[in-house]
Amino acid sequence: MFLRLSVFTIFGLGLLATAARAQDSATRRLPTRWDLQTCLDYAKKNNIQLNSLRLTARTARQNYLLSKAQREPNLQAGVGLTYTHSKNANPVVGGFQTQSSFSNSLNLSSGVTLYNGGYITNDIRQKNLEIESANLNILQTENDITLSITQAYLNILLAKENVVYVQDLVNTSLAQVDQGRKQYEAGSIARNAYIELQAQMATDKYNLVTAQSAVRTNKITLKQLLQLSVSDSFDIVTPDTVTSKEAVPALDQVVATALRDRPEIKNGQLGIEISRYDLLKAKAAYLPILTASANLSSGYSNNQHDDYFKQLDDNFFQQAGLSLSIPIFNRRVAKTNVENARIAIEQSQLNLKNVQTNLALEIEQAYINVVNAQGQYDAAVEGLRANQESYRIAGEQLKVGAANIVDYLQQKTLYTQAFQVYIQAKYNAALSIRIYDFYMGIAVKL
Numbered sequence: 001m002f003l004r005l006s007v008f009t010i011f012g013l014g015l016l017a018t019a020a021r022a023q024d025s026a027t028r029r030l031p032t033r034w035d036l037q038t039c040l041d042y043a044k045k046n047n048i049q050l051n052s053l054r055l056t057a058r059t060a061r062q063n064y065l066l067s068k069a070q071r072e073p074n075l076q077a078g079v080g081l082t083y084t085h086s087k088n089a090n091p092v093v094g095g096f097q098t099q100s101s102f103s104n105s106l107n108l109s110s111g112v113t114l115y116n117g118g119y120i121t122n123d124i125r126q127k128n129l130e131i132e133s134a135n136l137n138i139l140q141t142e143n144d145i146t147l148s149i150t151q152a153y154l155n156i157l158l159a160k161e162n163v164v165y166v167q168d169l170v171n172t173s174l175a176q177v178d179q180g181r182k183q184y185e186a187g188s189i190a191r192n193a194y195i196e197l198q199a200q201m202a203t204d205k206y207n208l209v210t211a212q213s214a215v216r217t218n219k220i221t222l223k224q225l226l227q228l229s230v231s232d233s234f235d236i237v238t239p240d241t242v243t244s245k246e247a248v249p250a251l252d253q254v255v256a257t258a259l260r261d262r263p264e265i266k267n268g269q270l271g272i273e274i275s276r277y278d279l280l281k282a283k284a285a286y287l288p289i290l291t292a293s294a295n296l297s298s299g300y301s302n303n304q305h306d307d308y309f310k311q312l313d314d315n316f317f318q319q320a321g322l323s324l325s326i327p328i329f330n331r332r333v334a335k336t337n338v339e340n341a342r343i344a345i346e347q348s349q350l351n352l353k354n355v356q357t358n359l360a361l362e363i364e365q366a367y368i369n370v371v372n373a374q375g376q377y378d379a380a381v382e383g384l385r386a387n388q389e390s391y392r393i394a395g396e397q398l399k400v401g402a403a404n405i406v407d408y409l410q411q412k413t414l415y416t417q418a419f420q421v422y423i424q425a426k427y428n429a430a431l432s433i434r435i436y437d438f439y440m441g442i443a444v445k446l
Helices: 002-028 036-046 048-069 119-186 191-226 251-261 263-286 308-314 333-400 405-438
Strands: 074-089 096-115 289-301 317-325
Touching: 036 048, 036 119, 036 191, 048 119, 119 191, 119 263, 119 333, 119 405, 191 405, 251 263, 251 333, 263 333, 289 308, 333 405
Parallel strands: none
Antiparallel strands: 074 096, 096 289, 289 317
């Protein structure tokens, strides 16, 4: 009985888990085939790091609202109830007597800061800049994720194209082994030549398995970037063509655009402004603070003979006033805060300069990469064309007996190497030009 109950319980939990996974997939409505834009849109919406930064931006917004509220007066209400029981000496008859009393107090108070050296105003402006900075952090992370996803997507396309190519080699090898078997049985080729054809077929099959494994590995990499679960089916859309050759913008133009528009540059500039507001807030400690306050209060005690509301009216108390606090000596706290704020400004300026320098160097490296990649692509196209023709001629010669197996396999190896170089150069050129254009703010497209 216990065993049957356990089995049914486990089976039921399994059904619930399966239903939960199915419901989760249905809720998300994930596509089974993803193009690059779908990958980018999904990552920007669902990436954990980006969503964490969005929460940081929301926190910055709340801090801004809190800072603005410091200009408004506060309002506090208080109610007090007191019961007293005591023994007192009786001066008339002597001895002690017990007494009990009940009292009730009511008060309403408010205060507002009229002047504090501009601290509240500068804090509001600073918090507003911190919102902008948080949003720029989101854009900067989106840029990083965009490039990572684009590279992973192109790696899958490269691996898929390699699979098609290697599959074609396997088909060719199968046909050649079949032809070689017939020639060997007819006595037109030696046994070692036939064995070499079989060995080449085995090598091609091994390369096919390796190429198919590369596709799966690169898909996993992209799924990890998209933060998809293992159970989600996943494949990408293969575009009709991938552009590998485009006009390369001038380096100085790209650098100038990036140093003006990139979010990391704007964020560095905001960092300096935020630090300057820290300095203004620190200087406010040298200035007086003027506040206004008001208070209303009343009370009741059963020791008095008037009724409750009559006592509240008789005891009604109103007060309003101004208070001026003048700092004279604070044991160097204000001076230290001012000096630290000045140091923070210098550090922010150094940080911006470092970001500008690194960005310019990254763009220069991207320019070198795209120029080299396009040159390598042109050379790879020429090399593939030549080796493809040599391989075709060697195959024709092998069919009519004008070439031996060794010469043919050498030409096939050269063709294989040329094709590998070609597809690597093709996708390397496609990636490098998109990275370079991205620094100019051009959206990534295949």
